[in-house]
């Protein structure tokens with residue numbers, strides 16, 4: 001039987017305040033976090049938690065904010081669970097001067113953004129938006145992204161913490177809270193101290209459509225194929241010079257186009273994706289991203305690319321090929337599967353919140369992918385946000401409230417089942 005809905009929480013007010021703080025992370029940086037402005041929001045969150053009564057909320061030297069809602073149940077055996085969200089926004093679109101716009105009781109019309117009327121959320125192009133008629137939709141104003149990825153998750157965890165503190169009749173075990181920098185540049189878990197966090201299981205609040213529980217991610221490697229030529233003065237190069245740029249070009253032209261590419265795959269199909277070429281006559285390095293839901297599929301793709309590279313080099317006597325593969329992250333399904341209660345409890349929490357849960361598979365990674373392999377099994381739950389990393393990013397206030405309810409119910413369910 002569904003438990004009665006929570007009254008309105010602080011999630012919207014918090015969200016509107018957090019998105020106005022610029023926390024964009026940066027790809028190329030010598031610092032951690034990659035941009036120091038992320039610390040402004042991280043410090044603010046630690047401060048707000050302490051003001052709420054979460055005495056141990058602190059921000060460490062890397063930027064991570066950890067905090068604890070102490071257990072309020074007499075049961076000694078309730079596992080410590082954690083909720084995690086990232087404060088940074090994507091380098092793909094500006095996050096400076098975000099002006100959130102709340103479209104209350106949205107009527108179903110296309111949404112024209114006020115600061116750049118050429119930016120329009122067209123209902124016919126966004127099926128998830130068409131399902132939100134009558135709800136309150138938050139967008140940016142046209143010049144920036146919104147930052148629902150992942151300030152929706154941050155606001156939801158904060159609102160749930162506040163709600164639990166105000167409602168001590170809801171019994172729960174120890175609940176850990178973690179806010180992280182630099183997720184968007186693939187480094188959110190880099191200095192995350194799993195032992196100090198001290199949770200048995202955690203949930204990232206970093207998904208999208210209401211009801212989504214991401215139980216799978218891609219497995220990911222990066223691969224560098226280096227073509228080695230032979231350089232000599234071009235005026236006297238006959239029968240001696242080998243130009244590695246031409247070999248690399250031939251390799252790239254042999255890459256599949258109608259399959260195994262990000263632009264021609266979806267669902268459960270993986271891909272290979274050249275992202276960078278560092279070229280001169282002597283040596284040319286081609287960097288590729290390799291993605292597949294199965295680790296064996298990664299290895300097949302890597303073997304295939306190596307064959308293509310060697311075939312491309314065959315026409316140039318004296319040319320060399322070197323291959324290097326670096327593991328990026330792995331599908332966290334194999335870590336989650338031995339603990340089915342993690343995902344089952346999340347499904348139950350959503351049902352109690354009146355939300356229909358569904359399993360998702362992310363064509364990418366989350367902080368949870370790395371954390372899971374660092375010893376903290378961490379699936380990813382919905383936040384209600386959509387069209388991430390773009391100026392047409394939006395979030396449903398009603399779905400954010402459902403995410404807050406899901407967190408509250410989850411804390412209660414782990415206590416009940418202990």
Ligand SMILES: [Zn+2]
Pocket residue numbers: 086149150183206
């Ligand atoms: Zn995110």
